[in-house]
Amino acid sequence: MLRHLLKLIWKRKSRNLMLTLEILLAFVLVFAIAAFGARSWQLYRMPLGYQPGNVWSVTIKTSRDTPPMKGDAQLRDHFRRTLAALPQVEDVAFSNFSPFQHANMSSTFRLPPDARAVRVGMMETSDAFFPVLGMQALAGAWYSAADDGLADTPVVINRLFAEQLAPGPDAAGRAVGKIYMSSEYSGTPSRYVVRAVVEDFRQQGEFSTPRPYMLLRFGPDATMHGAQTILLRMKAGTPRSFEAVLQAQLKGMRPGWEFAISPLDDLRSAMHKVDMAPLLVLSVVAAFLLLMVAFGLFGVLWQNTTRRIPEIGLRRAIGASAGDIYRQIIAEQFLLSSVAMLAGLALLVQLPLTGALGAGLNWQVFFAAAGLAMLIIYLLSLLCSVYPGWRASRLSPTEALHYE
Incomplete structure (x- = not known):
């Protein structure tokens, strides 16, 4: 089965090239966002070195x-x-x-x-x-x-x-x-x-x-x-209302100075918002770009399925079931996605190997980002190929063989 699918993909390599490049770019984009998120989570779990409470x-x-x-x-x-x-x-x-x-x-x-x-x-x-x-x-x-x-x-x-x-x-x-x-x-x-x-x-x-x-x-x-x-x-339990008393005490010692009072927990929350802002912005941009990729991928798969209606009809005529056609369309898309991601991994693995990004992309972050990116791309491929595969599987052999 795998050998047959590889032959089919290779025979349509000129059509699949742009699709593969599109998946490759989407994979690299998702990998970058996932690596940033994985590194942030890794840093968050490291010892802080002090206790800011109270x-x-x-x-x-x-x-x-x-x-x-x-x-x-x-x-x-x-x-x-x-x-x-x-x-x-x-x-x-x-x-x-x-x-x-x-x-x-x-x-x-x-x-x-x-x-x-x-x-x-x-x-x-x-x-x-x-x-x-x-x-x-x-x-x-x-x-x-x-x-x-x-x-x-x-x-x-x-x-x-x-x-x-x-x-x-x-x-x-x-x-x-x-x-x-x-x-x-x-x-x-x-x-x-x-x-x-x-x-x-x-x-x-x-x-x-x-x-x-x-x-x-x-x-x-x-x-x-x-x-x-x-x-x-x-x-423990000192209310924020004590801030006014503290401010008055400080002003009494140095009337010409200004004092800004904040619990460290408040400064910590404010810094978290600032530090997480780039990740949130990148995630929104990535989601928008993935949506565009999904629309493009869906359109290409629809067009490819339409072009292959005579081929599908011939397969149905010689005994292939609707489920066989459905699985073939999805399996081809998964295989195409795998080829694109393997090419992407071959390029991205050079970063931790050479230490180009230092501790920011260590092996733990690399594997976590690669796994998450692959999962997202596979889910995207599945969602985009479900309807074209279902549509192809619903064609009757007579209708498909007479399609022009």
Whole structure:
């Protein structure tokens, strides 16, 4: 049966070529959307590195020329003690920016022993940052006031950075105590010493790609960019109405500053909407294009079936049943779709093989996207061939043989 179908397809190769190309393009399009969705789902299931529940973010808004609390440790301590005295607040921490914000800070560092350069994301934080966000250390201990006065800046790094700093088994444990230097500043380079290693820290949320990351300690007297965010761990069940009380307390400490207060869960939901918007737009575009492909495919199959009425009549005259004709039309379309998708897979498999798209198209994403795309194309082929196949199977041998 398969051999017979291949012969029929080959004899009509000039007619089937455009149909095959149309299916191939549809397959590549669906594969791209499915790969984007599969990668998003894969990222969403990865560890976030912290617990945003019951944490509120307070963003301090001042002029660009006067970053808040850049060199005033006493002012930070005043904010900490005043806010911690509120009965609804369990703990207070400071950072450059908040989790779930599209903010970014990175630099290049030289790692021992060969001084290779690595690009690393970074954030400045206070000592209480880790308990406020419920973070857990894989190895080492958080930096603290005991690090005051050190020549090297204490940092906490994630596992991906630890694996580059200390390659091999138990990279997290062996990275603790390691010293490395920055490479983007003139003069004497800054030195950093690892105090602890965390599993991961994805500041920009679940849909951000994991990368080497470091959290460095605010200096006792100065910071690089200022403490522009206050993170408050609130007691469970604290109502949003407390925001007005908190706003009044903050304004009382610094009347000239503006404060934007948001629970991290709200920032998380807002970031999810922004991150998912491209997938939704691409899905709508893909659905529209697939609809156009379906109309074209249906028209071509209708026309091909009409041209083959004498052939169908001859088959019916020599004993083929209506079911045989029906199955033949659908099987031919499935076989044609399979040929087109195999050609597409032969091209697309080069992407994970060569690593052209990096971790964005790893083998798990590739197989998930390929399976979903094949399923959709097979369903599309089935839906488009059902009616032409049914129409062909309903022809009587006499009517078909006398068709002109």
